[in-house]
Amino acid sequence: MSIAVVTIILFLALTLLxxxxxxxxxxxxxxxxxxxxxxxxxxAEAVAGFASPAVLTVAAMFLIxxxxxxxxxxxxxAQRVIDLSRGNTGLAMLMVLLIVALSSAFINNTxxxxxFIPIVLSLSCELGFSPSxxxxxxxxxxxLAGTSTLIGTSTNIIVSDLSxxxxxxPLGMFELTVVGVPIAVAGIGFLLYxxxxxxxxxxxxxxxxxxxxxxxxxxxxxxxxGSPLVGLGAGRAFAKQHPGIEVLxxxxxxxxxxxxxxxVTIAPDDLLLIKGSAADxxxxxxSDSIELPMAxxxxxxxxxxxxxxVLELIIPPQSSLVGSRLQESRLYxxxxxxxxxxxxxxxxxTEQKLQDVRxxxxxxxxxxxxxxxxxxxxxxxDLIIVEDVHHELVHxxxxxxxxxxxxxxxxxxxxxxxxxxxxxxxxxxxMLLTGCLQLRDAYRGIQGNVLLxxxxxxxxxxxxxxxxxxxxxAGLFIDLLSGSSPVVVLVGIMLxxxxxxxxxxNNATAILILPIAISAAMELGVNxxxxxxxxxxxxxxxxxxxxxxxxxxxxxxxGGYRFGDxxxxxxxxxxxxxxxxxxLIPVFWPL
Numbered sequence: 001m002s003i004a005v006v007t008i009i010l011f012l013a014l015t016l017l018x019x020x021x022x023x024x025x026x027x028x029x030x031x032x033x034x035x036x037x038x039x040x041x042x043x044a045e046a047v048a049g050f051a052s053p054a055v056l057t058v059a060a061m062f063l064i065x066x067x068x069x070x071x072x073x074x075x076x077x078a079q080r081v082i083d084l085s086r087g088n089t090g091l092a093m094l095m096v097l098l099i100v101a102l103s104s105a106f107i108n109n110t111x112x113x114x115x116f117i118p119i120v121l122s123l124s125c126e127l128g129f130s131p132s133x134x135x136x137x138x139x140x141x142x143x144l145a146g147t148s149t150l151i152g153t154s155t156n157i158i159v160s161d162l163s164x165x166x167x168x169x170p171l172g173m174f175e176l177t178v179v180g181v182p183i184a185v186a187g188i189g190f191l192l193y194x195x196x197x198x199x200x201x202x203x204x205x206x207x208x209x210x211x212x213x214x215x216x217x218x219x220x221x222x223x224x225x226g227s228p229l230v231g232l233g234a235g236r237a238f239a240k241q242h243p244g245i246e247v248l249x250x251x252x253x254x255x256x257x258x259x260x261x262x263x264v265t266i267a268p269d270d271l272l273l274i275k276g277s278a279a280d281x282x283x284x285x286x287s288d289s290i291e292l293p294m295a296x297x298x299x300x301x302x303x304x305x306x307x308x309x310v311l312e313l314i315i316p317p318q319s320s321l322v323g324s325r326l327q328e329s330r331l332y333x334x335x336x337x338x339x340x341x342x343x344x345x346x347x348x349x350t351e352q353k354l355q356d357v358r359x360x361x362x363x364x365x366x367x368x369x370x371x372x373x374x375x376x377x378x379x380x381x382d383l384i385i386v387e388d389v390h391h392e393l394v395h396x397x398x399x400x401x402x403x404x405x406x407x408x409x410x411x412x413x414x415x416x417x418x419x420x421x422x423x424x425x426x427x428x429x430x431m432l433l434t435g436c437l438q439l440r441d442a443y444r445g446i447q448g449n450v451l452l453x454x455x456x457x458x459x460x461x462x463x464x465x466x467x468x469x470x471x472x473x474a475g476l477f478i479d480l481l482s483g484s485s486p487v488v489v490l491v492g493i494m495l496x497x498x499x500x501x502x503x504x505x506n507n508a509t510a511i512l513i514l515p516i517a518i519s520a521a522m523e524l525g526v527n528x529x530x531x532x533x534x535x536x537x538x539x540x541x542x543x544x545x546x547x548x549x550x551x552x553x554x555x556x557x558x559g560g561y562r563f564g565d566x567x568x569x570x571x572x573x574x575x576x577x578x579x580x581x582x583x584l585i586p587v588f589w590p591l
Contacts, residue, residue, distance in 0.1 A: 028453045088127075107151075110551055166518060183577055339367050501538065517535050
């Protein structure tokens with residue numbers, strides 16, 4: 001009976017986590033309440049995850065990552081990419097992917113990807129390539145490299161903690177390196193070869209501002225009824241009379257079409273996102289073919305010290321704006337900022353619909369503001385300005401200090417002088433005491449929804465173990481693969497974990513699958529550590545969907561991607577992980 005109750009709770013939790021009908025942190029709290037209310041777990045057992053070393057270590061790593069980013073300890077390397085690779089796209093992207101991979105092996109990869117999105121966008125303007133060719137690859141490179149060390153991803157930390165609890169010992173700092181590095185090298189090599197060929201080639205709407213005569217502006221214009229543009233192809237609408245104007249996007253009924261990809265003709269009431277010089281824009285606005293929508297009334301293209309500029313702002317995962325209504329945010333109330341529209345994964349919301357929009361990770365805000373207000377926006381940690389090279393990095397003189405603290409943490413933890421949780425918490429304390437991390441940034445850097453999800457799924461994992469559900473499902477899994485060799489079962493575990501992580505978070509997947517994997521290994525009488533490593537690799541192989549990992553979702557909007565674009569590179573990468581994992585794991589952890 002208890003197994004049936006846990007199964008029902010598991011099914012409901014999976015449904016809510018996949019559909020996100022309610023926030024994931026609320027689902028996690030509901031899990032703990034349900035398991036305690038049904039008597040499956042005691043109240044103390046239900047909330048025991050809050051005291052888990054893994055949760056505290058993950059929280060500390062969030063803060064260490066924020067300190068490393070905000071002091072510029074990583075950012076100065078990124079700037080060197082721009083300085084050293086001018087004119088050579090291939091070299092620039094190789095350097096970017098390698099730096100992203102190296103950084104992500106030791107710090108949380110979300111802030112690394114947040115840092116490099118505007119760098120790639122800036123490089124695309126300077127070197128003349130499409131950023132959509134490389135935004136998915138930087139997300140994938142960060143995920144691949146995260147499997148190489150214990151602290152590369154929170155999933156490895158959680159699996160290590162669960163392994164120690166079950167008596168199989170924790171994972172060493174570099175224990176996963178022997179399989180993680182070959183997989184990362186093979187994956188990055190594949191990305192460098194395949195991404196330019198398989199990824200779409202969308203142009204970048206906003207590039208770095210140029211102060212010369214060739215300065216170009218981004219504008220969103222509407223097509224009135226009776227316009228001579230009606231019926232023309234969007235990509236060539238202005239080619240004859242205004243060849244300097246580019247049509248970047250056509251918005252119709254909230255849906256976005258890209259003229260370089262979609263064969264679409266202009267219809268009345270369409271919105272066109274175009275880029276051109278002030279002279280060209282003013283000239284077409286004086287014609288009958290186009291007009292400013294009400295959302296952008298008052299916009300001034302005239303040159304001058306206080307002229308307005310149009311920017312795209314990306315909402316990063318750690319932003320306090322995530323989950324809030326736009327109209328309730330301080331950005332909306334800022335009298336110097338006028339929000340024209342919101343773009344979300346191929347959808348477009350105009351001002352008339354803003355009151356219904358709750359901001360999500362990866363949303364893009366199209367705004368205009370006085371150029372004099374730009375510095376204030378740069379200082380915002382809740383936003384990424386697309387035209388900037390990267391976040392405004394503060395306390396750069398603390399970069400060496402931050403790097404020294406971080407290096408000491410790695411050395412101490414990897415040599416076994418102290419527990420990884422103690423090392424991480426000590427590193428946070430030192431960063432706060434030395435000023436590398438401000439206390440207000442520390443509170444904002446703790447991703448509470450992720451930690452709550454970990455705690456909630458810890459409770460579910462404990463319930464599955466206590467009721468015998470994990471052993472029961474392991475038996476069913478073994479029955480499906482009856483007569484197969486341990487290697488086949490190992491691959492099956494990796495495949496099951498990889499498929500699950502495309503829909504669930506990798507942390508939740510690891511916690512749910514690990515008890516099944518260990519039970520399967522025990523029934524087969526083989527080394528459980530091999531199956532534990534397989535769960536680590538499978539849980540991080542979340543390449544095939546944008547919702548599998550938050551860095552995928554973060555690049556979804558800026559790259560103008562479709563859901564299927566993730567499959568083009570994601571499925572081959574999943575196969576690379578499965579193939580190399582099945583070959584390497586039995587070598588280093590004999591079955």
